[in-house]
Amino acid sequence: MKNTPTIILVYPQLGENIGLVARVMANFGLDDLRLVSPRDPWPNPNALQASAGAYDLLHRARLYSTLDASIADLHYVCAATVRPRHLEKKVATPREMFVSLTECKWGILFGPENAGLSNEDISKANDLITIPTAPDFGSLNLSHAVAVCCYEWTQVQPLRISPKDHLSPLATKKDVELLLDHLETALDQKNFFLPTHKREKMIWNLHSIFQRVHLTEQEVRTLRGIIKALSTP
Amino acid sequence: MKNTPTIILVYPQLGENIGLVARVMANFGLDDLRLVSPRDPWPNPNALQASAGAYDLLHRARLYSTLDASIADLHYVCAATVRPRHLEKKVATPREMFVSLTECKWGILFGPENAGLSNEDISKANDLITIPTAPDFGSLNLSHAVAVCCYEWTQVQPLRISPKDHLSPLATKKDVELLLDHLETALDQKNFFLPTHKREKMIWNLHSIFQRVHLTEQEVRTLRGIIKALSTP
Numbered sequence: 001m002k003n004t005p006t007i008i009l010v011y012p013q014l015g016e017n018i019g020l021v022a023r024v025m026a027n028f029g030l031d032d033l034r035l036v037s038p039r040d041p042w043p044n045p046n047a048l049q050a051s052a053g054a055y056d057l058l059h060r061a062r063l064y065s066t067l068d069a070s071i072a073d074l075h076y077v078c079a080a081t082v083r084p085r086h087l088e089k090k091v092a093t094p095r096e097m098f099v100s101l102t103e104c105k106w107g108i109l110f111g112p113e114n115a116g117l118s119n120e121d122i123s124k125a126n127d128l129i130t131i132p133t134a135p136d137f138g139s140l141n142l143s144h145a146v147a148v149c150c151y152e153w154t155q156v157q158p159l160r161i162s163p164k165d166h167l168s169p170l171a172t173k174k175d176v177e178l179l180l181d182h183l184e185t186a187l188d189q190k191n192f193f194l195p196t197h198k199r200e201k202m203i204w205n206l207h208s209i210f211q212r213v214h215l216t217e218q219e220v221r222t223l224r225g226i227i228k229a230l231s232t233p
Numbered sequence: 234m235k236n237t238p239t240i241i242l243v244y245p246q247l248g249e250n251i252g253l254v255a256r257v258m259a260n261f262g263l264d265d266l267r268l269v270s271p272r273d274p275w276p277n278p279n280a281l282q283a284s285a286g287a288y289d290l291l292h293r294a295r296l297y298s299t300l301d302a303s304i305a306d307l308h309y310v311c312a313a314t315v316r317p318r319h320l321e322k323k324v325a326t327p328r329e330m331f332v333s334l335t336e337c338k339w340g341i342l343f344g345p346e347n348a349g350l351s352n353e354d355i356s357k358a359n360d361l362i363t364i365p366t367a368p369d370f371g372s373l374n375l376s377h378a379v380a381v382c383c384y385e386w387t388q389v390q391p392l393r394i395s396p397k398d399h400l401s402p403l404a405t406k407k408d409v410e411l412l413l414d415h416l417e418t419a420l421d422q423k424n425f426f427l428p429t430h431k432r433e434k435m436i437w438n439l440h441s442i443f444q445r446v447h448l449t450e451q452e453v454r455t456l457r458g459i460i461k462a463l464s465t466p
Contacts, residue, residue, distance in 0.1 A: 024377050026370040054370065095388060132387055137259040137287065144257050144380040147373075151381045154365060155328060183459075190462040205455060213446035222438060226416075229423040230463035 005153060006032040006107035007146060008070050008077075010121055013039045013113045019050025019058070020143035026054040028150035033061040034070045034107070067109070067121055072174040075104035076214065079117055079125035080145055082138045091128045094152040104170050108149055113142050120200075123207035124173070126214060168218035175220045180207055182224055186231045238386060239265040239340035240379060241303050241310075243354055246272045246346045252283025252291070253376035254343075259287040261383035266294040267303045267340070300342070300354055308337035312350055312358035313378055315371045324361045327385040341382055346375050401449040408453045413440055415457055419464045 007025055012018050012035060022033055035042065042063055051058055064070035071077050078097060109125055111117030116139075122128065131148050133140060140148075171179075184203060193199040215223070240258055245251050245268060255266055268275065275296055284291055297303035304310050311330060342358055344350030349372075355361065364381050366373060373381075404412075417436060426432040448456070 020374060020377070023374060027366045027373050027377070029367045052372070052374070093388075131384065133260045134262045139285065140260050140380075141253060141256060141285070141376075143374075144253070144260070144377065147377040147380050148384045151364065151384070155326075186463055187459065190465060192459065192462040202455070205452070206459075209446060209448070209452055209456070213442060215442070219438065219442055222435070223442070226420065226425065226439075227463065229425040230419055230460065232423060233466045 003104060003106060004030050004032070005149075006034060006074060006105070007150075008034045008036065008067075008107050008109050009038070009142070010036045010067055010070075010109055010117060011039065011112040012110075012142065014142075015040055015044035015046030016050040017113060017142045018044065018061075019047035019052075019054075021146045022047065022051040022054040022057045022061070024143060024147040024150055026051075026057050028154050030150055030153070031057055031060070032107075033057060034064060035061055036064050036067050036070045038063075039112075067124055068173070068177055071107060071109075071124065072172060072177070073105065074107050074173050075170040076106040077109060077125045077173065077211075078106075078127045078129050079109040079111075079122045080129050080131070080149065081111070081117055081122065082130060082133060082140065091130055093132060094129050094149050095156065097127065097129050098153055098156040110142060110145060119204055123204040124177075124211060126211050168216040171215045171217045171220045175217060176210060176215060179215075179220050179224055179227075180210060183227055186227050189231065236337060236339060237263050237265070238382075239267060239307060239338070240383075241267045241269065241300075241340050241342050242271070242375070243269045243300055243303075243342055243350060244272065244345040245343075245375065247375075248273055248277035248279030249283040250346060250375045251277065251294075252280035252285075252287075254379045255280065255284045255287040255290045255294070257376060257380040257383055259284075259290050261387045263383055263386070264290055264293070265340075266290060267297060268294055269297050269300050269303045271296075272345075300357055304340060304342075304357065306338065307340045309339040310342060310358045311339075311360045311362050312342040312344075312355045313362050313364070313382065314344070314350055314355065315363060315366060315373065324363055326365060327362050327382050328389075330360065330362050331386055331389040341379075343375060343378060401451040404448045404450045404453045408450060409443060409448060412448075412453050412457055412460075413443060416460055419460050422464065 007021065007030060009018060009021060018038065025031065025033060047058055048055060109117060109121065111121060131140060131145060183206065187193060193202055240254065240263060242251060242254060251271065258264065258266060280291055281288060342350060342354065344354060364373060364378060416439065420426060426435055
């Protein structure tokens with residue numbers, strides 16, 4: 001499967017969970033693990049021990065200091081979250097989501113054990129996935145959430161959407177981040193984000209719109225042209 | 234769900250895994266855990282610690298000295314195993330198996346961490362289920378195997394959850410058309426659509442972006458605010 005998902009653990013806390021994640025990825029044939037600022041020093045002997053032999057996958061795991069950097073080369077990212085969020089994004093189960101994926105480089109974000117993904121983290125994702133759990137005991141162990149997603153991935157028969165469906169290739173996350181930076185700078189010059197205390201939430205909402213639309217490279221260029229044209233006096 | 238499966242751990246070794254099993258059962262709404270001769274004394278503090286609060290389920294877990302005793306009251310039992318066995322039994326994936334279950338009292342057997350179920354244990358089961366895994370790294374963590382089965386069970390008999398897809402109402406087509414008219418007018422004032430013969434296609438492309446993102450009413454207001462802010466000298 002060319003488009004096997006990348007697993008991105010954002011601020012993971014326990015080395016043991018990282019090891020269990022590596023193990024279950026190897027069980028289901030996934031091989032690209034990325035870590036964003038793990039709490040404990042890396043490499044972590046607890047991770048190796050819990051991986052039950054998935055050493056090669058752990059040794060190849062890439063370390064990043066920011067979420068943005070960790071997903072820069074991907075075309076599509078979904079965020080795994082248990083809680084309904086006050087962001088306008090599609091929410092689907094892994095089963096619903098995975099069947100609709102195109103042949104792009106894609107990944108799944110998982111948050112830290114204690115708190116899950118922040119709204120800012122989530123704003124970087126195209127879509128949300130939620131594994132349906134009991135309302136009064138909904139918080140899955142990190143490695144269990146990854147296990148379910150990996151298993152579900154092996155169960156779906158992805159729809160192979162022809163590359164012709166996209167006239168231009170999908171933009172990378174880096175392209176979209178640069179577009180959003182451009183927009184933010186242009187809006188700052190017009191003092192758009194007022195009052196200041198609402199700035200952060202307004203920016204998340206903007207990210208949310210432009211991440212979930214799955215922009216192509218050409219569309220990113222078009223939107224940057226629009227920002228430039230509109231803000232030129 | 235009348236026929237929620239019973240989970241039977243046969244000779245489990247690590248208290249931590251028993252706790253993780255209890256946690257994921259509670260996550261997916263299962264509540265009947267049975268233990269056949271766990272290696273370490275029961276109750277096991279490691280199990281309580283790993284259960285992340287699923288104490289009630291652990292306290293109600295029943296202890297048996299033999300596999301036969303643990304399944305005596307059930308009508309149907311399947312055995313989870315990773316390896317093909319030289320036994321004449323139906324082998325199915327959890328997905329294939331669970332959809333065919335009738336409303337009886339039923340359970341799933343999971344073997345010990347080091348060796349899995351023996352052929353004798355397996356001979357007590359009606360059928361086998363196998364979670365498909367990588368041929369060269371097939372051995373799932375015990376709690377991961379239970380997690381996948383519990384998850385798969387909820388997918389057959391869905392839990393009632395209703396993630397709020399949209400907190401703010403979706404914009405009407407009329408709202409989106411007005412937004413696009415606004416953008417088009419602002420861009421015309423900046424002579425954006427040049428050369429003229431490309432104008433029509435450029436406008437289609439803009440429509441394509443903003444129609445497929447399923448904007449909410451609030452997002453349409455935000456985007457109109459942005460167009461106004463950017464195009465104000």
